[in-house]
Amino acid sequence: MSYAIEMLNITKDFPGIRANDDVTLQVEEKSIHALLGENGAGKSTLMSILFGLYQPTRGTIKVRGQEVKITDPNVANSLGIGMVHQHFKLVECFTVTENIILGLEPKTKFYTTDIKSAAQRIQQLSEMYGLNVDPYAKIQNISVGMQQRVEILKMLYRNADILIFDEPTAVLTPQEIHELMEIMRNLTKEGKTIILITHKLKEIKEVADVCTVLRRGRCMGTIQVAETSEEEMAKLMVGREVDFGVEKQAQQPGKVVLEIEHLKVKNSKGLLGVKDFTLQVRAGEIVGVAGIDGNGQTELVYALTGLAKAEGGKVLLNGKDITHSSIKHRIEAGMGHIPEDRHKHGLILDFKLKENMVIHSYNEAPYAKNGLLQMAAIDKKTDELIEMFDVRSGQGRETITRSMSGGNQQKAIIAREIDRSPELLIVVQPTRGLDVGAIEYIHKRIVQERDNGKAILLVSLELDEIMALSDQIAVMFNGELTGWVKAEETDENELGLMMSGSIRKGVAEA
Numbered sequence: 001m002s003y004a005i006e007m008l009n010i011t012k013d014f015p016g017i018r019a020n021d022d023v024t025l026q027v028e029e030k031s032i033h034a035l036l037g038e039n040g041a042g043k044s045t046l047m048s049i050l051f052g053l054y055q056p057t058r059g060t061i062k063v064r065g066q067e068v069k070i071t072d073p074n075v076a077n078s079l080g081i082g083m084v085h086q087h088f089k090l091v092e093c094f095t096v097t098e099n100i101i102l103g104l105e106p107k108t109k110f111y112t113t114d115i116k117s118a119a120q121r122i123q124q125l126s127e128m129y130g131l132n133v134d135p136y137a138k139i140q141n142i143s144v145g146m147q148q149r150v151e152i153l154k155m156l157y158r159n160a161d162i163l164i165f166d167e168p169t170a171v172l173t174p175q176e177i178h179e180l181m182e183i184m185r186n187l188t189k190e191g192k193t194i195i196l197i198t199h200k201l202k203e204i205k206e207v208a209d210v211c212t213v214l215r216r217g218r219c220m221g222t223i224q225v226a227e228t229s230e231e232e233m234a235k236l237m238v239g240r241e242v243d244f245g246v247e248k249q250a251q252q253p254g255k256v257v258l259e260i261e262h263l264k265v266k267n268s269k270g271l272l273g274v275k276d277f278t279l280q281v282r283a284g285e286i287v288g289v290a291g292i293d294g295n296g297q298t299e300l301v302y303a304l305t306g307l308a309k310a311e312g313g314k315v316l317l318n319g320k321d322i323t324h325s326s327i328k329h330r331i332e333a334g335m336g337h338i339p340e341d342r343h344k345h346g347l348i349l350d351f352k353l354k355e356n357m358v359i360h361s362y363n364e365a366p367y368a369k370n371g372l373l374q375m376a377a378i379d380k381k382t383d384e385l386i387e388m389f390d391v392r393s394g395q396g397r398e399t400i401t402r403s404m405s406g407g408n409q410q411k412a413i414i415a416r417e418i419d420r421s422p423e424l425l426i427v428v429q430p431t432r433g434l435d436v437g438a439i440e441y442i443h444k445r446i447v448q449e450r451d452n453g454k455a456i457l458l459v460s461l462e463l464d465e466i467m468a469l470s471d472q473i474a475v476m477f478n479g480e481l482t483g484w485v486k487a488e489e490t491d492e493n494e495l496g497l498m499m500s501g502s503i504r505k506g507v508a509e510a
């Protein structure tokens with residue numbers, strides 16, 4: 001058997017934590033090898049070692065049978081290893097071609113200032129792998145899915161043949177996910193090797209040949225995907241059976257908590273991203289907002305939470321007009337927010353975990369007294385939340401938030417917001433990047449909040465999540481409400497038609 005990559009007995013220590021503990025990963029040439037593991041299990045660390053961002057504390061790496069030292073990403077590139085990161089690294093106002101040749105050192109193999117010949121090569125690569133990218137398009141004018149393909153082309157242009165994808169589907173629509181799977185298959189058919197980090201068992205089943213499972217830094221085994229089930233993979237990963245369903249009893253909703261009336265909000269291009277939008281959320285009810293990314297959901301949430309200005313219309317919280325209130329005032333009035341962009345709006349990354357946990361309430365009892373912070377109370381609350389929400393990090397409450405794994409940062413935000421038990425909780429993509437065990441728990445807690453009489457507005461691109469949690473579903477298309485249906489009276493098909501604007505249901509004709 002010939003391996004493209006062998007990472008043998010890799011150990012990596014960070015302060016207070018062994019992120020990888022004697023892990024061995026052997027990736028066969030021309031295969032798709034999934035890397036699965038709980039939040040904080042050490043997947044990103046292992047891939048960062050392979051890409052030269054970290055040095056292992058112990059262990060050996062072989063590329064195509066040769067032992068190597070990958071001291072930095074340039075060495076990784078020269079060995080034919082490329083990585084598509086979760087957050088793209090593209091210059092918005094440049095074209096596809098300009099982005100791809102950007103950063104190539106003069107005198108290296110494909111360095112050129114001749115845009116035309118570079119564009120030609122990009123066109124050829126794009127056709128060869130079925131990417132369908134226009135080399136002259138500007139990044140700011142293409143979809144997120146297309147931008148990801150530019151990242152893939154960047155690797156192919158540099159002749160990478162071992163490609164690492166870090167949770168590539170987290171930012172894609174279902175259609176784009178389907179296309180990416182096809183692209184991955186094309187890539188291996190043409191001789192490339194792929195390592196895929198993902199939490200989505202369905203995707204592993206669909207596309208991967210082999211799967212290595214990590215748990216708490218250790219390798220739990222490598223399995224042939226065709227011979228296993230999603231349930232078995234989940235069990236191997238979290239060490240217990242995982243319940244994929246969400247239990248929810250029928251409940252009569254109470255008074256109206258959130259009222260949105262004829263709301264209008266501009267998007268970043270200065271156009272109306274939300275047009276005349278009206279919706280209500282009542283106590284004891286989860287209203288799910290379904291829609292394809294970019295149909296006004298972000299602008300809607302921004303206007304509700306005070307991150308963007310409303311151009312027209314009204315927002316009422318418990319009957320009080322908060323349309324133009326400050327963020328602080330909205331929080332005090334009973335609003336909680338689990339934001340879409342956890343780094344931008346959810347956490348202060350250079351603060352300690354415990355500081356982030358009381359960020360809304362540090363100046364109130366029991367966390368402050370006579371103008372002084374009460375560290376014992378802050379520590380106690382943080383430890384409680386860490387325990388309850390299983391937030392894992394190297395140094396517990398003292399950990400600098402930046403060094404935590406993405407999934408554990410997300411769990412920390414959810415813990416803080418749910419613990420405050422606000423009357424209205426606005427939840428955006430709550431389980432993005434979370435492992436199946438964590439998703440099970442977070443879903444339970446959201447339903448618990450609803451059962452406790454809280455109003456919940458859930459915005460998610462995951463239809464499964466919308467269907468499982470919502471009582472009532474609002475569909476957004478092109479900034480408008482195109483559907484208002486009870487969750488139990490609809491299905492994915494019908495929602496899909498409303499999401500694409502093909503039909504309207506439960507709302508007045510346009």
Ligand SMILES: Nc1ncnc2c1ncn2[C@@H]1O[C@H](COP(=O)(O)OP(=O)(O)OP(=O)(O)O)[C@@H](O)[C@H]1O
Nearest residue numbers: 014019039040041042043044045403404405406407
């Ligand atoms: N630069 C760092 N400094 C200190 N600790 C770190 C650093 N990078 C990662 N860690 C710790 O190493 C552990 C493994 O993190 P890693 O990001 O590899 O997990 P992951 O499996 O990718 O998780 P997720 O699914 O949540 O992204 C975590 O406990 C994290 O806090």
